[in-house]
Amino acid sequence: MDVKLRAARKEDCREICRMVMELAVFEKMPDQVKISHEELERDGFCQNPLFECIVAEVPEEHQSRGFAVVGYALYFYTYSTWKGPSAYLEDLYVMPEFRGKGIGKGLLSKVAEVVKKKGCARLQMSVLEWNTKAQNLYASKGAQDLTVSEGWHAMRFEGQHLDNLAGEAPKE
Amino acid sequence: MDVKLRAARKEDCREICRMVMELAVFEKMPDQVKISHEELERDGFCQNPLFECIVAEVPEEHQSRGFAVVGYALYFYTYSTWKGPSAYLEDLYVMPEFRGKGIGKGLLSKVAEVVKKKGCARLQMSVLEWNTKAQNLYASKGAQDLTVSEGWHAMRFEGQHLDNLAGEAPKE
Numbered sequence: 217m218d219v220k221l222r223a224a225r226k227e228d229c230r231e232i233c234r235m236v237m238e239l240a241v242f243e244k245m246p247d248q249v250k251i252s253h254e255e256l257e258r259d260g261f262c263q264n265p266l267f268e269c270i271v272a273e274v275p276e277e278h279q280s281r282g283f284a285v286v287g288y289a290l291y292f293y294t295y296s297t298w299k300g301p302s303a304y305l306e307d308l309y310v311m312p313e314f315r316g317k318g319i320g321k322g323l324l325s326k327v328a329e330v331v332k333k334k335g336c337a338r339l340q341m342s343v344l345e346w347n348t349k350a351q352n353l354y355a356s357k358g359a360q361d362l363t364v365s366e367g368w369h370a371m372r373f374e375g376q377h378l379d380n381l382a383g384e385a386p387k388e
Numbered sequence: 389m390d391v392k393l394r395a396a397r398k399e400d401c402r403e404i405c406r407m408v409m410e411l412a413v414f415e416k417m418p419d420q421v422k423i424s425h426e427e428l429e430r431d432g433f434c435q436n437p438l439f440e441c442i443v444a445e446v447p448e449e450h451q452s453r454g455f456a457v458v459g460y461a462l463y464f465y466t467y468s469t470w471k472g473p474s475a476y477l478e479d480l481y482v483m484p485e486f487r488g489k490g491i492g493k494g495l496l497s498k499v500a501e502v503v504k505k506k507g508c509a510r511l512q513m514s515v516l517e518w519n520t521k522a523q524n525l526y527a528s529k530g531a532q533d534l535t536v537s538e539g540w541h542a543m544r545f546e547g548q549h550l551d552n553l554a555g556e557a558p559k560e
Contacts, residue, residue: 266473294438295439296478326557345539357553371523379504386393
């Protein structure tokens with residue numbers, strides 16, 4: 217199948233937002249999604265965008281449920297105090313009916329190509345323990361599971377806890 | 389003790405670089421550090437900085453080994469497709485002889501305050517499994533261990549694997 221991978225445009229945000237929710241449903245945490253397509257437009261398509269995105273597009277005859285955009289990879293730039301400029305792949309998603317055709321692998325490679333060109337030494341991502349399919353894709357391309365090999369755990373402050381923490385900051 | 393927390397300046401990069409290495413030694417991975425203070429200066433103190441940093445400074449009479457800067461918190465802005473603008477605390481470090489005085493907690497709160505003001509919904513970080521002291525600090529302030537509660541693993545491509553992956557990107 218003829219699949220085109222291209223940089224997302226502002227007008228793709230409705231479709232990206234739809235797929236963000238589909239991915240969250242797959243990950244069994246749909247209640248956590250609070251984003252709107254307007255926010256994605258504002259944050260990703262401004263002077264200093266907070267993220268970049270590549271979408272996978274199929275020709276009209278292959279469209280599913282009327283959607284031409286059938287997958288996406290959303291990433292942003294980070295920093296490693298050990299290696300310098302790096303990148304983080306926040307989401308990688310392909311609609312179920314388009315899986316098994318190498319689209320996910322294509323999106324992943326495309327992100328790697330873009331961030332390499334920008335001088336990033338690392339590309340990181342998070343994967344759920346039970347999502348062996350994603351783990352196998354990453355591992356087959358040489359990714360290291362840092363939680364297993366080095367013992368890293370992900371921690372998060374949000375909501376009231378983040379507010380409280382901020383409120384405890386020493387005053388000048 | 390009178391400890392001042394302030395935004396890092398370009399001229400702090402030598403001291404930050406020294407502490408990056410001290411932290412890596414503590415984390416038992418000093419071989420992974422490839423950064424120089426020149427790179428920190430270039431990446432953190434330019435038009436669109438790749439990170440921000442807060443340092444803890446002590447008055448002359450309390451200086452250890454001649455250092456006025458005795459701790460740092462280095463962070464950058466990220467993006468959550470579930471919650472929007474977020475932040476990541478890459479490093480939090482206080483020199484051994486200055487621990488137990490609330491400096492780490494002060495740096496952490498200060499980062500929370502800064503990123504909250506910038507509209508971040510989340511502050512994330514990674515912690516090593518055996519580093520119970522750091523885990524306890526984060527947990528005592530309400531951080532959630534996402535690796536335990538939701539099963540997230542951190543994955544990374546770097547070096548030859550990242551090069552290979554980038555080389556496999558579909559051509560136009």
